[in-house]
Amino acid sequence: MGTITVDGKEIEVDEEGYLVNLSDWFPAVAEEMAKIDEVELGEDHWDIINFLREYYEEYQIAPAVRVLTKAVAKKLGKEKGNSKYLYELFPYGPGKQACKFAGLPKPTGCV
Amino acid sequence: MSDDVKKFMFVNTKAPYGTVYALESLEVVLISAAFDQDVSLAFCDDGVFQITKNQNTEGSGMKNFSPAYKALGDYDINKLYVEKESLEERGLTLDNLMDLTYEDEDDDWAEKPSIKLVTRAELADLMDQQDVVISS
Numbered sequence: 103m104g105t106i107t108v109d110g111k112e113i114e115v116d117e118e119g120y121l122v123n124l125s126d127w128f129p130a131v132a133e134e135m136a137k138i139d140e141v142e143l144g145e146d147h148w149d150i151i152n153f154l155r156e157y158y159e160e161y162q163i164a165p166a167v168r169v170l171t172k173a174v175a176k177k178l179g180k181e182k183g184n185s186k187y188l189y190e191l192f193p194y195g196p197g198k199q200a201c202k203f204a205g206l207p208k209p210t211g212c213v
Numbered sequence: 214m215s216d217d218v219k220k221f222m223f224v225n226t227k228a229p230y231g232t233v234y235a236l237e238s239l240e241v242v243l244i245s246a247a248f249d250q251d252v253s254l255a256f257c258d259d260g261v262f263q264i265t266k267n268q269n270t271e272g273s274g275m276k277n278f279s280p281a282y283k284a285l286g287d288y289d290i291n292k293l294y295v296e297k298e299s300l301e302e303r304g305l306t307l308d309n310l311m312d313l314t315y316e317d318e319d320d321d322w323a324e325k326p327s328i329k330l331v332t333r334a335e336l337a338d339l340m341d342q343q344d345v346v347i348s349s
């Protein structure tokens with residue numbers, strides 16, 4: 103267990119960097135986590151992060167990467183809903199890394 | 214490939230809250246979906262309450278995880294057997310259950326119901342056809 107500091111606030115994260123309390127999330131948390139992972143967040147990243155937050159809101163789970171890919175294809179189009187595109191955005195895995203930035207738990211069904 | 218596919222049935226018999234069985238079972242189901250197996254779920258006894266509509270857990274302080282059952286279709290899990298007698302014994306009908314659906318890839322993504330009502334005898338037959346039955 104550790105903490106990250108965002109806008110002067112100490113925020114608890116687990117040993118893999120995921121938020122301990124999902125309600126601690128605000129956009130600057132994602133920016134800070136991305137900085138730690140050396141990723142610069144652009145509009146395309148935010149599309150996926152926002153998509154994941156909406157998915158979690160609706161289903162209360164973080165989707166497995168296969169499910170994420172399919173759902174993104176449906177909502178944002180085939181050119182974004184493929185694993186090559188998503189891995190380019192989130193090199194440590196669109197499921198794991200994007201969920202982390204979005205403040206969600208590690209995806210269920212991610213092996 | 215086809216030689217490696219086994220028929221798994223997860224049988225849910227307990228109320229959703231109060232114990233952790235229902236949530237843990239659902240997580241195992243979602244993980245099992247990653248292995249391309251033939252997965253089905255059965256709901257009987259108090260397990261039928263797991264998929265009832267309009268669950269509200271505010272008073273209990275537990276997370277309402279029932280929306281996650283709606284994601285099962287996305288995970289290609291679309292055989293949810295509900296035992297008719299268990300519903301009737303609890304004064305419930307299909308109308309009390311969530312509208313759980315999946316999109317059929319082989320039928321132009323038509324939305325179809327995942328829930329199938331079966332009698333106790335039919336459920337016994339289905340269990341008999343499985344390679345693995347896991348109950349909780």
